[in-house]
Structure formats: C-alpha cells, structure tokens
Amino acid sequence: MRQKDIEMLLSQVKTFQKPKVKLEQYQTPPRIAAMILWRAYQLGHIENKVIGDFCCGTGMFGIGAKQLGAKKVIGLEIDKEALEIAKQNAAKLEIDLEFIEEDVRTTERKFDTVFMNSPFGVQGGIKDQEFLLSALKASMISYSIHLHQERNIIFLRSFVKNHNKEVKEIIKAEFEIPKIYSFHTKRQHIIEVAILQCK
Numbered sequence: 001m002r003q004k005d006i007e008m009l010l011s012q013v014k015t016f017q018k019p020k021v022k023l024e025q026y027q028t029p030p031r032i033a034a035m036i037l038w039r040a041y042q043l044g045h046i047e048n049k050v051i052g053d054f055c056c057g058t059g060m061f062g063i064g065a066k067q068l069g070a071k072k073v074i075g076l077e078i079d080k081e082a083l084e085i086a087k088q089n090a091a092k093l094e095i096d097l098e099f100i101e102e103d104v105r106t107t108e109r110k111f112d113t114v115f116m117n118s119p120f121g122v123q124g125g126i127k128d129q130e131f132l133l134s135a136l137k138a139s140m141i142s143y144s145i146h147l148h149q150e151r152n153i154i155f156l157r158s159f160v161k162n163h164n165k166e167v168k169e170i171i172k173a174e175f176e177i178p179k180i181y182s183f184h185t186k187r188q189h190i191i192e193v194a195i196l197q198c199k
Contacts, residue, residue, distance in 0.1 A: 007034035059086030
C-alpha cells in the first residue's frame with residue numbers, strides 16, 4: 001500500500017450533500033487526508049491502534065485509517081446527515097467502522113490516535129482550540145488541521161503546551177475549497193493550513 005493508493009481510495013468518498021455553514025463543513029481533500037494518514041502510518045500511529053475520527057464528516061480519515069491497519073476506528077460527528085453519508089461511504093468501500101452521533105468537545109472516549117478536521121472558527125461562535133483540547137484529552141497522539149497564520153500557530157503551540165502536550169510537527173499544506181456556499185465567489189479557493197501533530 002502506498003500513499004497514492006490511499007488517496008485513490010479516498011477520492012471515492014461521497015461528500016456533503018447539503019453542507020452546513022454554521023458547522024463549517026468542508027470535505028478534507030483526499031490528497032491532504034492521504035498525506036496526513038500516510039505520515040501517521042509511517043510513524044506507527046495507525047497500525048493496530050484504536051483510532052478516533054473527530055468531526056468525522058463523511059468518514060474520510062476513518063476510512064483511510066482502517067485501510068491502513070487500524071485495530072478499531074470510531075467516527076464521532078454531531079451532524080446526523082453527515083453520519084448517514086459516512087455510513088454509506090464505509091459500506092460502499094466495505095470498510096468496517098463505527099459511527100456515533102456525539103459532540104467531540106464533551107466526549108469521554110479514549111483513543112491511541114485522533115484525526116480531526118474541525119471548524120476553524122471563521123464563522124464566529126466556534127473556537128478551534130475547543131476541538132483541539134478534546135483531541136488532546138482523548139488521545140496519546142493527535143493530528144489536526146488549522147489555519148496557517150503565524151499568530152495562530154504561536155497561540156496553538158502555547159495552548160498545547162499549557163495542556164501538557166507538545167506540538168511535535170507542523171506540516172504546511174494547501175487546502176482546496178470548492179464553491180459550495182452562497183458567499184463563495186470563486187469556483188475554487190485555496191487556503192493555507194497547518195497540520196499539527198501533538199503528543
């Protein structure tokens with residue numbers, strides 16, 4: 001199995017049918033999800049591990065993690081419609097996953113590794129550090145996606161340190177956002193994101 005194989009698998013994942021702007025629902029591009037998963041796999045953070053796919057959306061990270069040999073994968077998501085699509089995706093690809101309707105910010109579940117593409121907080125009322133905190137508490141190792149802005153990175157490093165963890169690695173990437181909401185003016189918008197590995 002190669003990173004490209006994971007990307008090809010994830011390219012078959014059906015996206016949100018009616019994305020909710022208040023939840024900042026954006027499908028993780030298969031290229032980025034595959035890159036994160038492959039890095040975690042190389043470091044021994046997936047195979048035979050219990051994996052949490054936080055804010056799992058349509059199941060992108062969970063499907064990839066299970067394909068890479070995770071012992072068990074649980075996807076947590078607050079949106080029922082997204083969960084139904086995630087279940088359909090897993091069934092279509094014959095991947096055995098468990099999906100639970102639950103707010104990751106209040107979960108008491110524990111995992112070896114957590115993957116998460118949570119809201120960035122761009123729409124207001126949502127703070128990405130709330131989701132990051134849940135990942136830090138629930139796992140030994142977490143991979144999360146955030147806006148790549150210098151002051152944001154400084155803040156997140158300090159935030160992680162204040163919760164007795166450390167940002168071990170930051171990967172900068174371009175995240176493609178298609179035109180899915182009424183306020184989008186471009187066919188595709190590119191934003192820079194930072195992928196944090198915390199331990």
